[in-house]
Amino acid sequence: MNYNQARSFVYKNARPLDLARWKYLFEGGSKEDVLTALAAYQNEDGGFGHALEPDCWNPDSSPIQTWVATEIIKEVGLEEKDHPIIQGILQYLASGKDFDGHTWANTIASNNNVPHAPWWDYDPAAEASYNPTASLITFILKFADRESGLFTLARTLVKEAYSYFKAHFPMESVGNVSCFVKLYEYLKENSADTLIDLTEFKALLQQQIRHVITYDTSIWATEYVCKPSILIGSKASDFYAENQEICAYECEFIENTQKPDGTWAITWSWEDYDYPEEWSISKNWWKSDWIIKYIRYLKTIR
Known part of the structure; x- marks a missing residue:
């Protein structure tokens, strides 16, 4: 996984809120900056x-x-x-x-x-x-x-x-x-x-x-599925031990499926539902959010 590429994408594309979240979670940034952006x-x-x-x-x-x-x-x-x-x-x-x-x-x-x-x-x-x-x-x-x-x-x-x-x-x-x-x-x-x-x-x-977890990992990169990170946020979870193997696989999946621009594929869409321009903007917002979630998950589970 290329952390610097992920960071670069967030700095260039994220909403102020998500940039503040990135800085808070990974760079010692201010909680107050996140809350100020959230209050908007x-x-x-x-x-x-x-x-x-x-x-x-x-x-x-x-x-x-x-x-x-x-x-x-x-x-x-x-x-x-x-x-x-x-x-x-x-x-x-x-x-x-x-x-x-x-x-x-x-x-x-x-x-x-x-x-x-x-x-x-x-x-x-x-x-x-x-x-x-x-x-x-x-x-x-x-x-x-x-x-x-x-x-x-x-x-x-x-x-x-x-x-x-x-x-x-x-x-x-x-x-x-x-x-x-x-x-x-x-x-x-x-x-x-x-x-x-x-x-x-x-x-x-x-x-x-x-x-509900999708154990067919062959579709993870192309379909909106239930990966363990949606339900199991850390090793401290009561549900981690029983799902340790699939959680470890998700870490490998994250490390192996990052795109050259530092993002991961957004596996759902509503561009065909009357709002293609708005979806293209929302999709970019989601990319930064997923970068944050994936890197946080790696730091927590690894």
Whole structure:
């Protein structure tokens, strides 16, 4: 793998946010620079939009784009509960916007008015999804005032989410599974306040992860598949030992499939879905994001 080529691509092509993430993760850069760049995507209602998730150019706040912000907050280790970005997200989640009483919407109606990938189409008849609800619950439990109604709601939602997981086991949606892994990891780290049977949850997730990982590695370079890095972020994961071999293979895959410009292939597209110009821009944004994720994964798993 050519680290310098990857770095050069990011410096030349990344959004300010992703360049700040690169510097923070790999060059001793400032957490505050990342948060300043992230804040540009936050709306007055506290939620996030503006193509923070590059496959949807909706400026309006949505649960998915807000979830992306929570992942970046986690990435830089922001812990201050009174930080304006965190308080804004809590305000958005407490407002009831895009929330049906049980789950936050996976897509929102105004998506259909802007350039977006087909999987972010809004369909009012679509089934409820726990992507990103299961992950947003962890954000609330971590940062909300324990005396607040939002915190009390999150405790109820944990039990509802787990009931849904068991009723729909095994799931086919990688997005749903990823959010449930994040929920499990948070609850395990904060087991003093046990809400569900974590031993059972872990056992089911071990089976679930084996169900959704794509073990046919011949298609990894050309199709959007579930690689282990989507679900297993480090050797400390409870799910690493059982999947050590495929995790090691992914490291080899990363090292052997880098392109001459320092990037990796983006294996999905929405250029044929009315928005070829916007997709070409989003694809470039994704390249920098994938560079960051792949190099971080190598540093964590190797």
